[in-house]
Amino acid sequence: xxxxxxxxxxxxxxxxxxxxxxxxxxxxxxxxxxxxxxxxxxxxxxxxxxxxxxxxxxxxxxxxxxxxxxxxxxxxxxxxxxxxxxxxxxxxxxxxxxxxxxxxxxxxxxxxxxxxxxxxxxxxxxxxxxxxxxxxxxxxxxxxxxxxxxxxxxxxxxxxxxxxxxxxxxxxxxxxxxxxxxxxxxxxxxxxxxxxxxxxxxxxxxxxxxxxxxxxxxxxxxxxxxxxxxxxxxxxxxxxxxxxxxxxxxxxxxxxxxxxxxxxxxxxxxxxxxxxxxxxxxxxxxxxxxxxxxxxxxxxxxxxxxxxxxxxxxxxxxxxxxxxxxxxxxxxxxxxxxxxxxxxxxxxxxxxxxxxxxxxxxxxxxxxxxxxxxxxxxxxxxxxxx
Numbered sequence: 001x002x003x004x005x006x007x008x009x010x011x012x013x014x015x016x017x018x019x020x021x022x023x024x025x026x027x028x029x030x031x032x033x034x035x036x037x038x039x040x041x042x043x044x045x046x047x048x049x050x051x052x053x054x055x056x057x058x059x060x061x062x063x064x065x066x067x068x069x070x071x072x073x074x075x076x077x078x079x080x081x082x083x084x085x086x087x088x089x090x091x092x093x094x095x096x097x098x099x100x101x102x103x104x105x106x107x108x109x110x111x112x113x114x115x116x117x118x119x120x121x122x123x124x125x126x127x128x129x130x131x132x133x134x135x136x137x138x139x140x141x142x143x144x145x146x147x148x149x150x151x152x153x154x155x156x157x158x159x160x161x162x163x164x165x166x167x168x169x170x171x172x173x174x175x176x177x178x179x180x181x182x183x184x185x186x187x188x189x190x191x192x193x194x195x196x197x198x199x200x201x202x203x204x205x206x207x208x209x210x211x212x213x214x215x216x217x218x219x220x221x222x223x224x225x226x227x228x229x230x231x232x233x234x235x236x237x238x239x240x241x242x243x244x245x246x247x248x249x250x251x252x253x254x255x256x257x258x259x260x261x262x263x264x265x266x267x268x269x270x271x272x273x274x275x276x277x278x279x280x281x282x283x284x285x286x287x288x289x290x291x292x293x294x295x296x297x298x299x300x301x302x303x304x305x306x307x308x309x310x311x312x313x314x315x316x317x318x319x320x321x322x323x324x325x326x327x328x329x330x331x332x333x334x335x336x337x338x339x340x341x342x343x344x345x346x347x348x349x350x351x352x353x354x355x356x357x358x359x360x361x362x363x364x365x366x367x368x369x370x371x372x373x374x375x376x377x378x379x380x381x382x383x384x385x386x
Contacts, residue, residue, distance in 0.1 A: 111139050112212045112238065114279035117290065118146040124272055124292045125210045125236045127152035132203035136190050136211030136221060136237075141167045143212060148174065148182060152208070157186040157198055191220055196231040206295070209235035215284070218243060219259070229266045229295045236272070236292045244271055244289035256356050257320075258313040264360050265301050265309060267293040301364055308374075309367040316355035316363070324358065325351035335373075343369050 112118060121143060127133050129151030138144045138156040140163055147154050148171070158164050164187045168175060174182040186198060199207050209232055213221055218239050225235055239247065242255075248269045249255035263269050272290040277283035301309055315331020316324060328340055335343065344351050346369035349362050 110212075110215075110280040110282060110284045112142060112275075112279060113281050114275060117273065117275055117279060118143055120273060121210055121212075121236050121238075121290055122146040122150055124290075125208050126234060127208060127210070130203075132199060132207050134195060134199055134207060134209040136209065136213060138167060138185075139163050139212070141170055143210065144171070144183065147210065153182055153184075153203060155184045155186065155199055155202055157188055157190050159187070159189050161187060191217060191224070195225055195228045199231075205231055206233035207231060208233060210237070211235075212238040215240045215243070215286075222247075222263075225293075226262060226266050232295055234292065234294045236290060238275075238288055238290055240284075241274055241287040241289045244274075244291045247271075247291055251359050252357055254356075257317045258310065261313045261360060261363055262310055263293070265306060266299065267295050269293050300360070301367070305367055305371060308371055309363065312367055312370055313363055316358075316366075320354070320356060322354070323352050324349060324355055327355055332370075339373060343373060346372070 125133060125147070127147050127150040131152045133147050133152045133154050135144055135147060135154055135156040138158050139160070141156075144154055144156055144167065156167065158167065164185055167183075167185050171183050171185075175185060176183075184202070195209065196207075209225065211221075218237065222237065225232065245255045246257060246259050247263050248271045249257070249260045270292045272292050275288045275290070277285065277287065280288070312328075312332070316327050318331045319327040322330075325340060325344060328335070328343070329337070332340070341351070343366065347362065347365035349358065349366060
């Protein structure tokens with residue numbers, strides 16, 4: 001046993017450096033009092049007794065402690081700090097003071113305060129001069145600030161009137177409705193209209209989008225963007241970690257499902273990074289993740305077949321523990337057993353396989369086969385022409 005390392009952890013732990021400081025126990029406990037024969041000697045003390053100090057400290061440990069203090073980075077004076085970093089820090093301080101105690105639980109507000117994550121979202125969105133970025137739910141504008149620093153024009157839609165007023169005050173020199181304005185703030189609900197309706201006549205297409213989405217409406221907003229995908233080049237959103245894993249899931253995984261297929265039909269998703277609750281104010285109860293969606297130049301499926309594709313995917317995953325045949329029998333109850341067997345045979349899919357085992361191409365084949373069956377049934381049901 002390396003007793004020097006044990007002693008070092010016991011007596012030289014510092015808050016904020018990866019170790020939890022030694023805390024006094026509410027009941028009598030064993031406290032270290034020294035070193036004897038290569039091990040820590042402990043004795044029982046009362047709760048009110050002062051903490052004991054080590055009777056002996058190896059010189060090498062004391063020297064190591066001194067070297068660690070010497071290796072710390074020197075304090076950066078205000079005059080030596082980069083102007084951009086100082087401005088970002090002051091902006092973050094003002095943001096926390098203004099909104100940390102005012103976040104609305106009803107609106108699902110958890111404001112991102114991690115500067116590196118904010119910069120990563122702005123960078124991955126590909127925001128640049130001459131580009132237009134639609135931001136969903138800017139809140140007090142911390143991500144808005146990062147997007148504006150790239151030189152892009154930002155159109156932000158916010159439902160919380162307090163945040164709208166805060167944005168109008170903070171960015172008053174950039175806000176306007178004309179073509180020269182760097183920032184346009186819209187007070188409204190992002191779910192009330194398709195995303196492209198917010199950007200009609202604003203800059204060239206395809207557009208970009210970003211946002212720290214409220215978790216209670218994140219999937220609904222994503223669905224709107226998937227429908228509006230042809231108008232956008234890419235978007236980068238914050239999700240609950242569990243939802244983010246479903247968005248990028250691959251076959252033969254528990255997270256793989258109908259949402260994974262809907263995303264893969266239109267975009268190439270990529271999980272950028274995960275964030276702990278402490279990266280937000282106030283902190284949520286779950287971990288979060290940033291996901292980037294790059295819209296495919298060539299769709300993997302005819303857009304006219306997307307409704308059929310999504311309906312079939314939902315039916316296939318409605319009974320995850322059952323075979324694909326039994327799942328479709330419940331989800332597509334209008335099909336007869338004979339039609340269902342014909343559907344699987346046309347798509348060359350084994351009826352004993354499960355939905356989570358099927359890759360995207362198998363669902364495309366099932367969609368085409370279902371479309372053909374429906375077209376054939378409709379032609380037989382049509383009344384004969386005179």
